[in-house]
Amino acid sequence: MAKVERHVENTKVESVAEKMLLSKSAVARQLKRMIGRVCENDYDKYQLLDERDRLMHRSRLKSTDVDNATVMQGFCRDMCPEKERYMRVIQKRLSIYECHNDGSIAPELTVKEYSRSAADQVKTLSLNF
Structure with missing residues (x-):
């Protein structure tokens, strides 16, 4: 039973x-x-x-098979992912060094914030690296 x-x-x-x-x-x-x-x-x-x-x-399958894992290759166009930039604008967490003189965001100057990895965080998509 x-x-x-x-x-x-x-x-x-x-x-x-x-x-x-x-x-x-x-x-x-x-x-x-x-x-x-x-x-x-x-x-x-x-x-x-x-x-x-x-x-x-x-749509992402989570695999723990190291033998079939692929190596990620590419280059970074931005120093900060687009989604993070918008989130930081909304939350007013931009540094003065990341803004133009008029106070608007300067995407070419924004730098990704450090965040500690945690078990409850969703795994980062490769497009956000």
Whole structure:
């Protein structure tokens, strides 16, 4: 009887995980719907980027297989990810060194803030490196 209950519990856990994980085609459809959305202010831009990141996280498979892991290569165009810049503008956490003389943000001068890794944080997407 205990084995049957465990099997039922395991299948429930798997089905919940499957529902949370979206197929790449479903994510692509939802991302295409976001194209062309007009963002009036920094808060709207941040919300759009946050929604995009949540969608991309839902399609991501978590693997612990080191043998099949890929090495990330690329270059950084910005010193601070776009989403973080908007978040810092909204929260008024910009340094005076990251702003123009009129007080507006200077994206080319913003630098990514240090943040400690924590177990409850969502793993960073490669596009935010």
